[in-house]
Structures are given as structure tokens and as C-alpha cells.
Amino acid sequence: MDKGIKHHQVGEAVDRYLLIKTATKQIASNSKAFLTLILGDHTGEIEAKLWGVSPEDETTFVNKTIVHIQGDVIDYRGRLQLKIASIRPTSPMDGVKINDFVRSAPLSAEEMLDEVNQYIFEIQNPSIQRVTRFLVKKHQQAFIESPAATKNHHEFMGGLAYHVVSMLRIAKSLTQLYPSLDPDLLYAGVILHDLGKVRELSGAIDTTYTLEGKLLGHISIGANEIAEAAKELGIDGEELLILQHLMLSHHGKGEWGSPKAPVIREAEVLHLIDNVDAKINMMDRVLERVEPGEFSERVMALENRSFYKPTFHKKPLDL
Amino acid sequence: MDKGIKHHQVGEAVDRYLLIKTATKQIASNSKAFLTLILGDHTGEIEAKLWGVSPEDETTFVNKTIVHIQGDVIDYRGRLQLKIASIRPTSPMDGVKINDFVRSAPLSAEEMLDEVNQYIFEIQNPSIQRVTRFLVKKHQQAFIESPAATKNHHEFMGGLAYHVVSMLRIAKSLTQLYPSLDPDLLYAGVILHDLGKVRELSGAIDTTYTLEGKLLGHISIGANEIAEAAKELGIDGEELLILQHLMLSHHGKGEWGSPKAPVIREAEVLHLIDNVDAKINMMDRVLERVEPGEFSERVMALENRSFYKPTFHKKPLDL
Amino acid sequence: MDKGIKHHQVGEAVDRYLLIKTATKQIASNSKAFLTLILGDHTGEIEAKLWGVSPEDETTFVNKTIVHIQGDVIDYRGRLQLKIASIRPTSPMDGVKINDFVRSAPLSAEEMLDEVNQYIFEIQNPSIQRVTRFLVKKHQQAFIESPAATKNHHEFMGGLAYHVVSMLRIAKSLTQLYPSLDPDLLYAGVILHDLGKVRELSGAIDTTYTLEGKLLGHISIGANEIAEAAKELGIDGEELLILQHLMLSHHGKGEWGSPKAPVIREAEVLHLIDNVDAKINMMDRVLERVEPGEFSERVMALENRSFYKPTFHKKPLDL
Amino acid sequence: MDKGIKHHQVGEAVDRYLLIKTATKQIASNSKAFLTLILGDHTGEIEAKLWGVSPEDETTFVNKTIVHIQGDVIDYRGRLQLKIASIRPTSPMDGVKINDFVRSAPLSAEEMLDEVNQYIFEIQNPSIQRVTRFLVKKHQQAFIESPAATKNHHEFMGGLAYHVVSMLRIAKSLTQLYPSLDPDLLYAGVILHDLGKVRELSGAIDTTYTLEGKLLGHISIGANEIAEAAKELGIDGEELLILQHLMLSHHGKGEWGSPKAPVIREAEVLHLIDNVDAKINMMDRVLERVEPGEFSERVMALENRSFYKPTFHKKPLDL
């Protein structure tokens, strides 16, 4: 019923709950402090300025606070901005909870977990299956909640699991088209490839890199998780080496963060599938609010290209 | 019943028909001329030396001649070589024909053409459908016979059509997984993307680049074919621009031969699918004779990598 | 008598007609709208702010409007700015016309066309001559008016034709110095090489890229124009391939937008001449207002270099 | 007394024991098999051809066999070659053992181990000290015998430990010159940085890469060794992360095999020291037989440079 913040137009009045994503204190040219707020709900974000803030305001309107706001949407230098008329923090009486204000995957946690487990079930090599099952179990909660990145693609709650599910579906269709591919390696590789992100990233809201993430990176964390899982399960042999290789090589080459380039057929295919899903996701995200006949903003992670939506393609749903 | 030349081992006697793929005259250290022959059938190739040739021999044992040979397979510096005991050219009496000695696609020409036409049938935008159908019709024979390249991948008779069919199948599964993708653009892009190769390459046997191929390249040839087809069909409008853009951008970036990088979602996906099919094909080809537990030769087109076949994968079928 | 806007110094009063090149609405920190205007005449441009604009102002002071302005030139953060005292739109009564406010080539359209036609006349190969003559005729008006780029070099009315004329003169002197060069190919290559820009760019004022320009680029557009011209004229043969090759390869390599690197002597020389004229033009433009003994601003298109004008070189003419 | 094989000149007779480093079967132009032998002792290597070999010879003169040879040193196309007059395999009666024929570090195993342990003793942070001590103990034998590489630098028995000892000495002098450096981290980083090579390489003679080495690489192996050691010792905390980071980043950047670039001061310095020792070692090796006033052969790993020995530098000792 209620359309989200993403769908408000310039000139519309706003009267709703919003989550403070980030709050940054700045000093205006009149030397008074003000806050730049990034406010969001499950559909998107909008910037707002809170002028002339008191020290008390600074401790009230922080990161991860849900507030109630009245105001108008204005156009400031070509970007939408929310002009605040009134703002108040919420209490339990408001009956609002943080998860309702966070973007999340189009599938539920249960659906995604079921689907991943179905693929694990199809893995026939017992060593590969056991390591994969063990690690998904071990990190189940984080696996199902974590985003796949801090920005660019799948940067929402459940993004990691959703990225894995999408890749598994591509993997399945490729194993049907190319009988030379080993589904065991490909499924296990897909399911595990970004698992290190549950330790590299700080969680689903206001996601940042952990110290471990910055010093080791999800690829090395993930390779180590596999080694430890195998030790705990008493599994050894070439399967173990190859699972680690799939993990280490999935970024394709050194410049992109992989200490080893893929030298197993399924490792190369894992890298290609990762690319396909990430790139389609990035383009979808940037094109979803572009009108037919227009170009999108530039996408840094896609060589800074701006994408065109043909005039004979559909208008975005909610415009 | 009769295994092909690829399956002969060192020490085996050979008594069979073979096609001369290339014949190169050289001078031995005793100042006598000899020929280095690359002999092949539908399964592969082997090198042979024909020592002490007369001028008459030089004009008899040329390129695209079928010969009957007796001899032995030997190991020369780590590579197989056919030591010729006797050799004779064939006559119509032998009842052998050149097409039986050439590697070709695993699907028949009819099967491939049917499948491509089925996809054309599914294209709903009439401009896109008509241009695609027109060009496949116009070049039908060459399209069905041409290799997709002179080396690296799909370098066999029918390789171009087979490459297209494989890509269409991936395209279909991606359009099912990602509803944002426009199947019309993707199918048309896949079918047309390498069509310029029918003028860039010299045909199915002993394939080389034509002068036009060297001066213009299949990408520019293809874009021009689309423009001419549209003119002939009286088609104009954005569809035409976009079909040409799909053609021009399918190598992804300037360094790889595309004068424009993809700026349409389906153009980027076309490039990604092309990559997936080409790379899997290259890996399959190089791994198909590698024993489990061994590394392949290096593959120049895959960053000079050598690929490993896990010990728990199957042995090649014919070893 | 009347010096242009480029020659006004800080502190001088301004009372003159100027063309609005671009008008951009912004919001000041007091939440009021203002316009940032780029105002120009045939000598150059200056920025101005129009504060506190009404909705009516926004529709009056737009792109391509000639206005009459009174004000002062000030220095704002190291750059000249025009401080507006009064501004009014013009009517036919003012007797001013847009072409007088646009930078244009130092030669007249007729002079340039005459010179180009003289070179076409000197081409001896009939196929090459006919295609060249046909295309110049077909696009004559646009060819004579179009800039050669949106920025960097020859970005003024008639810039394309002027760039061609300058290159033809270099080409002529090189064919005299190097008898191995074929003047026919070189002249035709020079005349046609940027012709695709008449469809890639939107025209002489407020030049932008067309959709066709963004999706195909002037190189592919140009190659297609040659192919169509040849078809219409019934011309075939190697000349046609080579003219297209000259077009496709004139940026020198893939990274610079050419799908083929030059493999014809004259194609390489065409690329070199294009480079020489473009680079000298860029340096002239940036150095023309630099005082002897000073460095210019940085030039992005020349590897971000800043150029030095020796103290023993002449002062700019109008300082 | 007895000079090594490296010091024989063209024309000298040879009558000595030598180790077959590699033996490769080839076929001569007369179709007879011959062996190309790389023969060596502790000073260097020389090539020899063994003509007309029988099948029995092929199984006798293999890899890692010590043979007794009589013959002459000749010059073959600018390189020294040993022309074999007689050759026989050795028996226990000959009283020769393989280690005497292998190049090894200039320090004894005991000396190197003592020095490394002394540095471990100086590490004051208990977590860092314990992990370092544990891993050196765990792999002590391999650590003391392994080369540091298969070629380029420190490619001899004990090369790994010798490389570590040299780097420790540089590290010590740098910590004295730059008080900001933490000796604990630097010493531990130096001692552990290449430890993964004990699993990446196959050992001291005829060194090759193991499967694990090819699929994971010594950097990832080493990071995993640290993680496991810490687990076994019950050590956690930031020291553990940082030791792993030192390991992961010591090649400096992605293109050179490090999944993370150094972001700790000591990690950057570790990378720099590794570079200094490796490069000096490479230059020493290539210059050690160059006459003053001459240029060396090209060194691939040093950007293919050829190094010059000044005329006022000393002649090589054994010329």
C-alpha cells in the first residue's frame, strides 16, 4: 500500500518512519553545526540536512536510529533531497523495527537455505559434500543474512545467499549444456566461494569491512575455513586441495585478488559464473529507475560505463 | 570400428587413408628436399616427413590431397610422428571424399539450422526478427559450414553454427533466470554476432583469413551486413542501431577488437555468454586427451595456463 | 573594434550581447534557486550566476538564447566570473543573430570546400575519387559546419572541415617528401576519416553526442557510409576494402577506438597526420593565452601535461 | 684440490664422477635414439649427448644417477659441452654419494638453524614467538634443506634457510636504523614468509612444484600453517591476524601473487627486504663468472637485463 521512499517525487510531502543509515556532523559557513543524514527504508535512500543541531541532537540522531519525519522532497543540484520540517526519534510505542527498513533479498531466508541444501544433497562425492554441508551449517545464520558486498552488487540483507542461489541455477544449466563439467565441484565451489565474507564484512546493516577482512580478505579466510573443516571432519586427499583451489582462484587473476589463477575447468567456470551474476545484478540495479530512451548514471565497477535503456523497453514499474 | 588417427599409439602400424592438411618443402642438411606433411582425419592430426622428394612429388603431395599411407607411429622428441613406409595419392577408384577427413560439429547441419530457426521464430519484435532471419537466409550455407575461428575454439566445420547453438541455449536459461533480460535482443545478438566470419574466414578446410577479414575484421563486416539488410528490408529505427551496437561491442572492449564497449544490458550479456562458451570449449579441447592426475599443455588464449584434470575425474574415452 | 568577451579583464565593466551556451539550475544554501550560466561570443566564454530566479526566469534564460547583459568581471577563486547587474532576453529588434556568437574556423565555408574539392580533383584512381566526391556532396552542409569534436580540438563551427584542410596540406607535403606514398589513398583517407562525425555529433552549437554516436561511433558510421556509397555507385574491388580500412584504422589501435590497426602504409600515415594536426591544435589553443615565461593549465588529452611558453616567445596578441 | 665441473675449459680432458640431473631421450636425424644429459656436481652443470643408446641404456642413465665419465670439453654453438668418450654407472664400491654433487648453501645446516633460533629467542611478544618457534620446529628438517625456488635465486640445497638468514641480518640492521620498526614482527615475518615452500617444492634435488604448490601456492599454504599452529597452541588475537597478513602480503601486490598488499609497516618492509636479498643473489649468481669489462647473459627475472662488470672490478676467482 504505502510506497517506499524511493518512489517519492520532487514536491511531494513526506510523513513517515525512516531509518538513519549514517549521520555525519559538519560545520556550516555560519560556523553552526549541522547533520547530513542518509535516511532509508526497504526501497532506497534519500539525503537530508538537519540544520543547527545541539550537542543533544548529535547523540540522538545517530546511525541505526529509526526516526519519524515530516518534510518535502526537493531537488538540490540535480539530486533529490528531503527538506526536514520536523523529526523525532521513535520509541517502542511506535511499533517499528529495524528489519523493516532494510533492503533484503527477493527470496526468504528459508527458501534460499532450502535451495542451497537441495544442491548440497545432489553432490555425490562424499568428501566434497561433507565439507560443503559442514561449512554452511557452521555459518548458517551469517550466510543467510550477510550481504555479498558493501556496494556494487548484492549489497543487501541476504545478498550473499541470493548471489549463491542465482549462481547455482546458472551452474545447473551449464552442467546440463556441457557434460564435461563436474557438478560436484561446481556446486560446492559456488556455495563456498564467498563464504569468507561472513567474517570479512560486519553484517547486514551499515556494512563495513572487519579488521580481519582488511588484513586477510574473504578469499584467504575462506581457504582457511575449508582447511579447518576438512581437519575437523578427518577429510584429506585431492578433493581438499581442489576445493581450496576453487576458493583461491575464483577472482580469476592476481590483479583481481586471487593468489592463483584457475587451473581446473570448474574453477574457471566458477569465476565466469560469478562474473555473469554480479554484472547482471549491477546493470539491473542501475537500470531499474532509468526511463526508456535514457542513459543511466556511470557504473564505476563496470569500467565506468553508462548504460542505455532502449525506448522499446518497459518503463520502470513504479514511475 | 576403425579408430581415427588420434588414437594410434607409438609403435602401432598404420595403413589407412589420410588427408594432407599442409605440405611444406624443406631442405635437409644433406641438401636434399623433403616435405613436412600434416596429415589428418576427422579425429585429429599427425606430422610426417617425406624424405628425398622429387619435383614431381612436390606437385603430387599438396594441400587437400587424400593419400593412402603405410607406416609406423614413432615418438620424435616427445611428439608422435608418422614414419612413412609407403605413400600414394588416391584416385576416384578409392571412393574416399574429403569431408570424411575433416573434423566437424557434433550436431548435423540440419539440426543446427532447425534450432537456430526455432530461436528466430521466438523473437517477437518484428524488425529484429526480420533482420535476423534475412541474414541467416542470405548466408545460410556458409553459416552452417564455417568454423568459428582458425584456431583456439570451434575451429572445425560447422563450428560457427555450433558455437551459436550453444550460446543460444545459455541465453535461454539466462533469460529464464533474469527476467530483466530481453530475449529478442539476446537471441538476435547471439545468432548474428559472428556472422561476419563467413566473409572473414576462407571456409572449412585449411582455414585462413581473407583479405577482407584482415583489413576489416568480422565485427565491422557484420555491422555493415546488418545495415545493408535493414536498408534492403526498409527497416529503420532504434532496433537497427541496437543490433549494430550488439555486433560492434561483443568483444567487450577496444583492446579486444570492439570499437565500442557494451552499453546495453543485453550487449554486455552477449559478450559474457560468448566468453563462457569459447572458454569452456577451449578447456574441453585441451583436456580431452589429458589423463586424470596430469596437467594439460599450455593454452595461449587462456593466459597461457596449463589445466589440471583431477584424479577422480574420468579417463579420456578412447585411451 | 569591439573586443570579445575573452579579452575582458577583472574589474572591467561589461555591457554587451552574449549567447547563453548552457543554463543550469541550482539551489543555494538559503534554499533559493539560482542559475549558473555559461555565456559566450565568438571569442570565448565566461561563467555567471543569476541569483534568486523565478520559475519564469528559468524558462526565459535557457540554452541558445541571446541576452543583453550589464555587469562587471570579477575574480572568483582564481577564475573570471561575470557579476550580473542587469540581464534581459533579446528580441528581433536587437538585430543580433546566433551565428555571430559562435566560434568558427579561420577559413570561410567556401574556402574550405573549394580546397577540399581541389584535392578530390587531384585523386586519379576513379573508384577512390568517385566515392570521396559522392560522400562529400552527400553530407556537404554538415561537413562544412560540424565541429571535429565536443572538446579538446577543433571544437568549433567548421572545425571538421578545417581539420581536414590542415591535414590535407600536411598530406600534400608528405607525398612530396616520400615518393612511396600514394596521394590518392592519403587524400581520400584524410577527407573521409571523420565524416562519420556529421552523424555522431549533434551540430555546431552546444554540441553533444547523438544516440547513434554513442552506440556506434563515428568510425563504424563512416565505414558504413563508404560501403553504402560504393553500393550506390556500383563500385567494388580492393579500393573499397582499402577505403574502409583507412576509416576503421585511423585511430591507430584498439584502445583508441579502431577495430583494426593500420596495415596499409597510407593508413598508418593518415593516423600520424591526424595526430599531428590534433595535437598542434590542442597546444595552440591552450598556449594562446599563456604569458611568455608561464606554464599553461593541464591538458587532459595530452597526458595531463602543462605546457611552457618560453620567455623569448611573443606575448598573446590581445593581452 | 679437485676443481669442479664449472671450472673446466674448452679442450680439457674430463675424468670424474658426475650426477645426472636430467636425462631426455631424443631421436637423431638418422632415426637413432640419443640422450641429452645435464650432468652436474656441487659447482655447476654441463650438457652432454649420449649417442646411439640402447633401451637398456635408457633405463640405466636416468635422473639422480651418479656416473663416471671420461671425455673432453668442447664448444658447441658457443656453449660448453662434454663430449663423452666413456660412461659407466657407479656402484656402492665407488664410494660416492649424491649430496656431494649438489650445490648447497655457504653455511652449514647447524649454523643456519642456530642463527634462526637466536632471532626467535629475541622476539619478545610471546604469541608471535611461540607460533614462529612452533612452525620452525614442525618443519625443521625440510626448512633446513629446501631450496628457496626452482630457479632464479637461492635454488640450491639449504637455499630457503640461507635466504632467511640473509634477510634476518638486513632486518636487524634496519631495526637499528629505524626505531619505528617492530623487530618482533619483522623477524617472525622473515622466518615464516617462505615456509610454505617446504610443501610447494619437491625437495632439494631436481626440484619441481608439487600439486599442492601448483593449486594453492606457498603463500596460501603458509597462511594456513600459521592458522593451524595458532589453533594448536591456543593462540588468538591480533598477533595471529598480523602474522597471516605478513605472510599473505609479502609479494607486495596482486600481480606478484599476494592476495593482499601490505598495510602494516613491517609487512611492507618484509617485502622490501625479500626483494633486496633475492635481487642481489640473482645478480651475484649471474655476474660470478663474467669477466671485468663484459656484460652478463640476460636475466629474465630482472626485466631481462644484462649486467655489466666494471673493468676495475676483480676477475672471478676461479678463472
Added chain:
Amino acid sequence: MDKGIKHHQVGEAVDRYLLIKTATKQIASNSKAFLTLILGDHTGEIEAKLWGVSPEDETTFVNKTIVHIQGDVIDYRGRLQLKIASIRPTSPMDGVKINDFVRSAPLSAEEMLDEVNQYIFEIQNPSIQRVTRFLVKKHQQAFIESPAATKNHHEFMGGLAYHVVSMLRIAKSLTQLYPSLDPDLLYAGVILHDLGKVRELSGAIDTTYTLEGKLLGHISIGANEIAEAAKELGIDGEELLILQHLMLSHHGKGEWGSPKAPVIREAEVLHLIDNVDAKINMMDRVLERVEPGEFSERVMALENRSFYKPTFHKKPLDL
């Protein structure tokens, strides 16, 4: 006793002498002129705005003026700023002199010169020693005062000499560890390598590049200084070539400004030592005010990395 400007916290009152490093006039949105001042003492710098300046102010508060200021330290958009309450220029009566407000090397000029001369004394080759001594003498004053760069590393008074002294100490320890290195070449190379900077840079305060520096660069200037010194001293021979080669190659490769890559062992080592000292200096500078457990700002000259200070390292001294 009196802590420097670098150590003032937000909210602290400031009442002290400071040097104007740079003064830049700007226009505020109310059209009034203001000055942005970079104020500094020997410990660091802080930005301040001087609002509403008169033309007289503009000529008073310029570059290299010592002023007395009262005000407060505030936080402006995350950076410290000095809010000026009162400001006045100083007169001789204030008894302050410019050198007290400039960062300088941790060793005195005499100490550094003594140490350099001691190394010159140790050079045994007379040609090398005489050229080195001559050039240090010739440029002694500038050598002892010049910074080593305008930013990044050793960018303070005496920075050049301090950089040389640090490198000499590393050079000494390397010649002890690696007997193959020639101390004469290494010491002379270190002492002379950046000498051209005395002509490339404008001096110790507000350092900029000279015209000669911009057109020729310190490497070519230095090589020419050596050639002229040798001529004046009547020195010829290979030593001269090699000293020039050390100079020309010390940046390691073309992209980094060296017209020749090192092809002498000591030239390569000179380049490596230069790197080690510069990088440690850059990291020290950026980490010196970072709290344990925090990351530094990004360092452009170190591939834009941000460095981490471990929690178990010491707090900065003056926090």
C-alpha cells in the same frame, strides 16, 4: 616546553606565532573576499580562514610572513581548522625568525655533513672519491638545506642530506652482508644520486620546482654535474661513465623517470636502498599520529594504501 601547532586539539584556545605558508584569495558567496591561510610551525600545519579582507590585508598576510594569532581550534568537516579571533603581522620587535617555524631534519647540518664526509673518506678509488668530494663541496650549503622532495618523503629543511645519511647507513650494512658489493660505487652513488635536487627545487621553505627542474629534472641535471666535475678535475675513464649511469638509473626504470635501467650491480642496489628509505620515511610520517588499532589516511605515493597500526604498538608520543 611549548607544544607545537600539531598537538592542539579541537576546542583548545591558540595564542601564538605562526608562519603563513600559503595565502590564497577567494570570494565568498556574499561576494566578499577572504583568505585561506595555511599556517605552520616546526611541528605541522593548520588551515584558517580570514574573512572579509581588505586590499591592504591581502598585501600584508602573504606567503612567508610570521603572524601572531589568537583563536580556537574547531572541527570543520572532519578536519581541524583554526578559527581566527585576532591576527597581526610581526615586526623585528617580536624577535621571531623564520627558521624556527620550519620542519627540519632530526640531525644538525654539521652532524650530517661530517657523516657524509666520513663516507667520502672511505672511498678508495681516487677518481670516484674526487668527483664525489668536489660536488659535495661545490653545492655544500644547498645540499645541507634542501628538502629531498616537495611532498611525500623528506620534504623538510635538510631532508636531502638526511635521506643521504640514512641511505649511507643501509649501504654500509649491505656491503658488510654482501661482500660482492663495491662500497666505493655504492657510497658515491648514494651521496650523489639526488644532488640535482639542489637545482630542481627552489629551497627549503615553500618548496616548488624551478623551471630547470621542470624542463630537465634532477636526474639529468645530476648527470651533467658529474660530467662537468670530471672535466674540471681532468678525470676520465670508466669510473666517470659508471657514476653517470648510477645517477641516470637510480629511479629504476623509464616509467619512473630513469632514461636507463640499472645494469651495474651497485646501480640496482642504489635504487633498492633509495626505495627502502623513502618508503619507510613515508610510512613513519603517516603513522606517527595514528592511534593503535586505527588505519591511517591513504598514501598516494604508496599505491594509495591506508596503513594499520597494531593495537599492541605504542601510542604516538604526544597524544
Added chain:
Amino acid sequence: MDKGIKHHQVGEAVDRYLLIKTATKQIASNSKAFLTLILGDHTGEIEAKLWGVSPEDETTFVNKTIVHIQGDVIDYRGRLQLKIASIRPTSPMDGVKINDFVRSAPLSAEEMLDEVNQYIFEIQNPSIQRVTRFLVKKHQQAFIESPAATKNHHEFMGGLAYHVVSMLRIAKSLTQLYPSLDPDLLYAGVILHDLGKVRELSGAIDTTYTLEGKLLGHISIGANEIAEAAKELGIDGEELLILQHLMLSHHGKGEWGSPKAPVIREAEVLHLIDNVDAKINMMDRVLERVEPGEFSERVMALENRSFYKPTFHKKPLDL
């Protein structure tokens, strides 16, 4: 009358004087020594084998010897080879001299020197003129004889002067087309730019790099020559800096050997002209023996391209 060695076809008898360019001893598979000779005259070169040579032969048939040869031209693995029937060294009685067997510039030394001096005469700035005149005088003989390179372009006697003359002619036409260019700087830059080659290269026959060339390179040598000339002539001032800058920057950027990129208009144009003349010369050389309708061999220095000669271009003169 007598056609040169370049014009002999396979099968023709040869009976003429030839110069031994290089003589390399090798060992045949029968263990006998033979010489590989590169024989040449003023038109080109041909390879020959001299089998079964005695030690005396080895000292007779060396580098820079003129021999009389009888034999036949044969085709060996696709390349022409001279099969020697008889060979003898020449004596003064033969009346042949070495200069007749060396390729040289198409203009005489006098013509070239006159033309260069004419351009020097046109230089109006006295400082620039005097330095230029002084250096041409100082190295006049070497300047007139030296090749411009050891391979690739202008690699013949007088090549350096011829390269300069060609560039001067281009420079003259550019200064006529672009009045902004300063002819003084451009002419002096052209004349001096490669002068360092008289010390970098060993002379006109069997040209190699000198030690000075390898350690310093012609760019630094040349900059130093200018500095010394100016000192000797008592010339100072900006002209001197700029002449050195023209020298240092004429390769365009660091990767190509210039320690400074051009930052003077004429320096950039000098680099462009150098490029134009060198590239046209390389293409002319490689195309001069290519038949119309054929591709040339690949040219390493032109990005490994193979060039096409159109069918409508002329056949090479002497085929």
C-alpha cells in the same frame, strides 16, 4: 649495370665480390666446424654456410673481409641462401674497397651537410644557432657517416644525417602550415636530437652499441653535449634549458626512454616528426620487396604488424 646481391633469384649462379658482415662458427651434427656467413653488398645481404672449415679458415673469413665467391642461390626453408662453390679472400690486387659494399643514404654526404647548414643559417636566435652550428662542426665527420640505428630504420651509412634532412623538410612544411611554431627551436631540435648517437653507436659498418651507449644512452649523451657546448661558447639562459629539454624529451615519454615528457610546443612537434619519419622509413623498407597483393613480414618495431601492398600499387622496381 651489375645488379646487387639483393636481386638474385633462386637458381641463379653467383660470381662476385661480397663483404663478410658477420661470421659465426658452429659445430655440425658430424662434430665438424662450419661458418655461418652473412654476406652483403650495397643492396642487401644473403646467408651462406661454409662447411668443414679449418682453423686457418676461421681466421681468414672474418668480419669486414671482402671475399670473392662462386656459387648458386638456393631456397632453404623458405629463405634464400647462397650455396658456396668456391671462396677466396681478396687482396689489394682485386681493387675493391669496403665502402662500395655498404648500404648508404640516397643523398651524398656533401648534399646532406649543405642542406643541414642551410637550415642552421636560417635559425635567427643567436644562442640557438651558435650551439647548433658548434655541435654539427664538432662531430661533422661522424654525423655524416653514422647510421641512425642498429636496425629498424635508417640503419645504413649516413642514416643519421639522412634522417635529420628528412625531418627538417617536414619541419619546414609544418612551420609554414602552423605559424605558431618557432622554426628556430624546431630546426635546432631536429638537427641535434640524435647527435648523441655518434657516441652511442660504433660507426657505419657492423654497428653495435658502445659501452657509453649502453650505460648512458644517446639522449643523456646529447643533453650533456649541449651543456658542454654552451659552456665552451659562454652561452647561458633559457635557450640552453630549452635545447636540453628538446633533446631529453624527444622520445615522448618515460617508457620510451625520455626522462622528461615534452612540455614545450616544439618539443612535442619534434617528437611527432621523429615518429613520422622513422615509421615511414620502416614501412618503406619492409614493403620495398613485397609484391602487390601480398603482405610483408611482421615488423617488431611497428607493434608486430604485417603490412599489405594494394594490388593497384606498383611492383618493386627490380623484380
